[in-house]
Amino acid sequence: MKQTELHLTDEDRKVIESYRVKGLHHAREVNRAHILSALDLGVPEAQIMAVLGVGRTAIWRTRAAYLEGGAEHAVRDAARPGKPIQYGANVEAQISALACSSPPEGATRWTLELLEQAAQELPDVGPISRETIRRLLKKTASNRGAS
DSSP, X not given: OOOOOOOOOHHHHHHHHHHHHOSOSOHHHXXXXXHHHHHHHTXXXXXHHHHHOOOHHHHHHHHHHHHHHOHHHHHSOOOOOOOOOSSOHXXXXXXXXXXXXXXXXXXXXXXXXXXXXXXXXXXXXXXXXXXXXXXXXXXXXXXXXXX
C-alpha cells in the first residue's frame, strides 16, 4: 500500500516538537505528535504502528486532522459536550436550604425520602429522585440534621 506524503511547515514542526519534548501533555497528544513527526520524516506506517503501538486508523485520522486544521487541531483532543446540567444552581440552593431547615413534624431529622417528598412539592424543582438529592447534598458537603 502506498503511503501518502505529509510535509509539515517549520511552524508546525516547532509545535509538534514542543508536544514531544515537554511532559505536560496527555499520552494521546504525544502519540499524535510522534505520528505527525514520523510521517513528515517519511517513516512507513507499518513501522509507526509497531513502534508507537497505534492502529492504522489512528495514523489516518491524525493525518486527516492535520490536513483539515493544522498541527494544533491534529494533536489536541476535541472538546466533548457532555451531558447537560439538569438542575441549575437555583434548584441546588433550594434543596440545600430545605435540608438545612427544621424537619417536618414527626421527624427528628431530614431523611432522603422526606427531602424527596418536600422537594417535589417545590414549584421550581418538579420530579427529582433521592439519588439526585443525595448527590446534590454531597456536593455541598452538608450534614442533614446535625446542629
